[in-house]
Amino acid sequence: MALSTMIHNHLPTTLSTGVNRISAIHGHQEVVFDLPKTNKTSNRGARRLAESLSNLLHLHIEPPSSRKNLQLSSWDLIDEEKHNTPTTSPKELVADKWRDIHGSMDWDSLLDPLHPWLRREIVKYGEFAQATYDAFDFDSFSEYCGSCRYNRNKLFEKVGLGKNGYKVTKYIYAMSHVEMPQWLERSHLMDTWSKHSNWMGYVAVSDDEETHRIGRRDIVVAWRGTVAPSEWYEDFQRNLEPIGVGDAKVEHGFLSIYTSKNESSRYNKSSASEQVMKEVIKLVQFYQGNGEEVSLTITGHSLGGALALLNAYEAATDLPGLHVSVISFGAPRVGNSAFRDELDELGVKTLRVVVKQDLVPRMPGIVFNESLQRFDDITGTLEWVYTHVGAELRLDVSSSPYLKRGFNPLGFHSLETYLHLVDGFLSTDSTFRSNARRDVSLVNKACDILVDELRIPSCWYQLANKGLVCNEHGRWVKPRREPEDIPSPIGEAHDHNLRIEMQESYQMSYAS
Amino acid sequence: MALSTMIHNHLPTTLSTGVNRISAIHGHQEVVFDLPKTNKTSNRGARRLAESLSNLLHLHIEPPSSRKNLQLSSWDLIDEEKHNTPTTSPKELVADKWRDIHGSMDWDSLLDPLHPWLRREIVKYGEFAQATYDAFDFDSFSEYCGSCRYNRNKLFEKVGLGKNGYKVTKYIYAMSHVEMPQWLERSHLMDTWSKHSNWMGYVAVSDDEETHRIGRRDIVVAWRGTVAPSEWYEDFQRNLEPIGVGDAKVEHGFLSIYTSKNESSRYNKSSASEQVMKEVIKLVQFYQGNGEEVSLTITGHSLGGALALLNAYEAATDLPGLHVSVISFGAPRVGNSAFRDELDELGVKTLRVVVKQDLVPRMPGIVFNESLQRFDDITGTLEWVYTHVGAELRLDVSSSPYLKRGFNPLGFHSLETYLHLVDGFLSTDSTFRSNARRDVSLVNKACDILVDELRIPSCWYQLANKGLVCNEHGRWVKPRREPEDIPSPIGEAHDHNLRIEMQESYQMSYAS
Structure with missing residues (x-):
């Protein structure tokens, strides 16, 4: 019997809360495949991923051993102590270091050991x-599915970032002319805020206090990603498209999301690219016009990291002389080596934060072969096609005592896992930072990777009663969204108001 | 290719929130098997159930058709209107009808059409x-998993029954010496409130106002059930045990939960039977001693309905002359015909509320055969063994315009579905009661059976962030349970306090 057949036949599947888990024993180590809850097709894809991976890794798959009762231990003490520690360190003045933090020296000698200033800024x-995940409306029974649950003025406050020193100035929406698996969230309803567009990110700008601390006016673009990108593989294998005027080429699915528009659409009469560039140019001109030093920092996780690179390429091309940097998390490869070389020439500084165990940053490079039964590591043949750019901060799941051992694609790829590992990273030779302060519980928001001893439920980030509330008559109803939080293309187009806001803010800061 | 093989090979499985769904097409009707999220074994069992059933029903299983976008329609209007209607009707005085309501005439001519007084009391x-489901702690990372989340004084208030006119006097705990699949919820932790016992129900008594309305002091025992009893089958086939001194026999799993105790246990030094009977006898003696008319009404859903019958058998035996009635929902058969006959002789009046499509009330009777590949309807051979008792109120899922068509074992068995159908039932010849007021949203609390047009999420009854809260330091922690809500065998044993409470309440009601 062929190994793949044997594995297939013995593959046990069990259900836990919203997650399909496939377990295997590799030596003495339990290997757990956590597959995202999602539609049938992607579930099949995820299972294939698990099967193929286990085949590649020569795992002998067995049913998981029964869970042992947890011992109360020193974990309790750790727990108690941690509960009363603030989650953030005091902010330091880094005004004279910002160019280093943003890659002027290509992060040389700042990454290993990781410089504390840099760690803090990466987490920021x-x-x-x-925030683009936490505020996203995933409710397929809502007419606002695929939008942000809050308007831009409330976003940071609502996701616990009210004190981050930035102000959101613009929301970005995207659509795609090509079928890119699993990026678009769609409502089941007929009458929806938008049929083809999703909220895809936002532009924000540092306030005066933060600007003073970080040494320049910082414009941020944050791009939303997707949680389960296992089905990008096939798309990757086929499709590179030119970008710019040279030999640079990039994956056509990412490019389509970045550049697609449609006259009859409400939110994408202009493309994500056009929306973000219009806003960025306006902000840059405004603050440079006031004699300020300005930087553009583009961030994103997974698909969002890919869009960040496309955005950086365009911004650096259109705004020569502007300091453009990208800090991406778990991003896949995006383009060919000419794309990388052009980014270098344009002066785009890219810091890729990568978890060693995460599969996505290895995409493409590990792909399914045609039989979809096993992985082929075809890095050798694809390397010349897809190339990573910039510097890499490499993290290791096994460095954290808070994370379970075992194979867990969803957990490895989760952005909260990334932020936890950045927070705890000292150097490749050191153990986890003992005074790391970021709340460990956050890691399990949308996955199941924290050790059981912490007693944090898996996938705990959820609304009470899925958003239903009991009204004064005792009926459970879905409240209407606050009018101010209902997306509106007109509201988004009111740049006029923003300009006035900026002027006022600027005048006030100089008057005071 | 044999049909069963073909079905097995084509059986599609998809994941939705916490529910494994298997769909089939039967003619033009989609048939949906909703399988409970649970451990691996039971999931296999549930799938076998679905497979076997589809075989039995000669279904050709195909992948489900893709969900169509929902049209906004008259549902919106219905929705709007319903949102502003109170969920309860005004309470009427039924003091002179209570014996009829509780079966003195065996509910003759009260069930079809269903008398409005009776409908209201059945729902009550x-x-x-x-309440035994809504307040139960299912959190396997909690040291209180398997207990009630609130102490007895807060229970009704917390589950929205604060105005029901009853007061909880005692909690009941159960354990089992025999392995009964899927009844015990266990914590993963080592240090827990109890290793082998679960909160299994409670005793309550009507207050003076309600007593006045319903014409007698009503003692209620409510038994908790289980949600997914598909694995009782095998147990049913083997094990009948004697109860009482005659020929009566009952299923040994149910009897074990009702009667098991263990000296070294904290909550079951006495059995559920001993706990409930001690409390009931005390209450009966107290109120009868004060010259009041007293009734005992025992209720329960699923397994809880089975325990209700055992409890009624014991109460009627030990308290001759007391009016004992059972109102059960979706209960399986419990014992043999001698058990039924003895209940009749003891004067126990039983109203079984049964949804026609629910499989559980047909247990045993439809069981797996040994190959576990298909159903055998062995009612013919088992009928003499297991016999239903009392009168039946028969409900039909297809009578409600709010419920999806299609096979949905979890939805059919859910107690909230039962209550919805009771609320809407006029008679077997009538359509759904147009002025039914019970909140339809409740039906989807723990299943997925409401039509999509209502836009009520499936399985929506859930805690915000699975019970984690953000503390003053910005950390997400599981709050400790309020000391007053921590189960305590000592607290439960403090009958002394209760007696004083009763005395005071009694004296006050006579003083006023």
Whole structure:
């Protein structure tokens, strides 16, 4: 019997809360495949991924051993202590270091050991990206499915980033002319805010206090990603498209999301590219016009990291002389080596934060072969096609005592896992930072990777009663969204108001 | 190719929120098997159930058709209107009808059409049973997993029954010496409130106002059930045990839960039977001693309905002359015909509320054969063994315009579905009651059976962030349970306090 057949036949599947888990024993180590809850097709894809991976890794798959009762232990003490520690360190003045932090020296000698200033700034930008997940409306019974649950003025406050020193100035929407698996969230309803567009990110700008601390006016673009990109493989294998005027080529699915528009659409009469560039150019001109030093920092996780690179390429081309950097998390390869070389020439500084165990940054490179039964590592043949850019901060799941051992694609790829590992990273030779302060519980928001001893439920980030509330008559109803939080293309187009806001803010800061 | 093989090979499985769904097409009707999220074994069992059933029903299984976008329609209007209607009707005085309501005439001519007084009382008792689910702690990372989340004084208030006119006097705990599949919820932790016992129900008594309305002091016992009893089959086939001194026999799993105790246990030094009977006898003696008329009404859903019958058998035996009635929902058969005959002789009045499509009330009777590949309807051979008792109120899922068509075992068995159908039932010849007021949204609390047009999410009854809350330091932690809500065998044993409470309440009601 062929190994693949044997594995297939013995593959046990069990259900836990919203997650399909496939377990295997590799030596003495339990290997757990956590597959995202999602539609049938992608579930099949995810299972194939698990099967193929286990085949590649020569795992002998067995039913998981029964869970042992947890011992109360020193974990309790750790727990108690941690509960009363603030989650953030005091902010330091990094005004004279910002160029280093953003890659002027290509992060040389700053990554290993990781410089504390840099660690803090990486987490800051990662939390900008995390906000795009936390505020996203995934409710397929809502007419606002695929939008942001809050208007731009409330976003940071609602996701716990009210004190981050930035202000959102613009929301970005995207659509795609090509079928890119699993990026678009769609409502089941007929009458929806938009049929083809999703909220895809936002532009924000540092306020005066933060600007003072970080040494320049910082414009941030945060791009939303997707949680389960296992089905990008096939798309990757086929499709590279030219970008710019040279030999640079990039994956056509990412490019389509970045550039697609449609006259009859409400939110994408202009493309994501046009929306973001219009806003960025306006902000840059405004603040440069006031004599300020300005930087553009683009961030994103997964698909969002890919869009960040496309955005950086365009911004650096259109705004020569502007300091453009990308801090991406778990991003796949995006383009060919000419794309990388052009980014270098344009002066785009890219820091890729990568978890060693995460599969996505290895895409493409590990792909399914045609039989879809096993992985082929075809890095050798694809390397010349898809190339990573910039510097890499490499993290290791096994460095954290809070994370379970075992194979867990969803957990490895989760942005909260990334932020936890950045927070705890000292150097490749050191153990996890003992005074790391970021809340460990956050890691399990949308996956199941924290050790059981912490007693944090898996996938705990959820609304009470899925958003239903009991009204004064005792009926459970879905409340209407606040009018101010209902997406509106007109509201988004009101740049006029923003300009006035900026002027006022600027005048006030100089008057005071 | 044999049909069963073909079905097995083509059986598609998809994941939705916490529910494994298997779909089949039967003619033009989609048939949906909703399988409970649970452990691997039971999931296999549930799938076998679905497979075997589809075989039995000669279904040709195909992948489900893709979901169509929902049209906004008259549902919106219905929705709007319903949102502003109170969920309860004004309470009427039924003091002179209570014996009829509780079966003195064996509910002759009260069930079809269903008398409005009776409908209201059936829903009242059903909500007592529903409270045992709503307040149960299912969190396997909690040291209180398997207990009630609130102490007895807060229970009704917390589950929205604060105005029901009853007061909980005692919690009941159960354990089992025999392995009964899927009844015990266990914590993963080592240090837990109890290793082998679960909160299994409670005793309550009507307050003076309700006593006045319903014409007698009503003692209620509500028994908790289980949600997914598909694995009882095998147990049923083998094991009948004697109860009482005659020929009566009952299923040994149910009897074990009702009667098991263990000296070294904290909550079951006495059995559920001993706990409930001690409390009931005390209450009966107290109120009868004060010259009041007293009734005992025992309710429960599923397994809880089976325990209700055992409890009624014991109460009627030990308290001759007491009016004992059972109102059960979706209960399986419990014992043999001698058991039924003895219940009759003891004067126990039983109203079984049964949804026609629910499989559980047909248990045993439809069981797996040994190959576990298909159903055998062995009613013919088992009928003499297991016999239903009392009168039946038969409901039909297809009578409600709010419920999806298609096979949905979890939805059919759910107590909230039962209560919805009771609320809408006029007679077998009538359509759904147009002025039914019970909140339809409740039906989807723990299943997925409401039509999509209502836009009520499936399985929506859930805690915000699975019970984690953000503390003052910005950390997400599981709050400790309020000391007053921590189960305590000592607290439960403090009958002394209760007696004082009763005395005071009694004296006050006579003083006023």
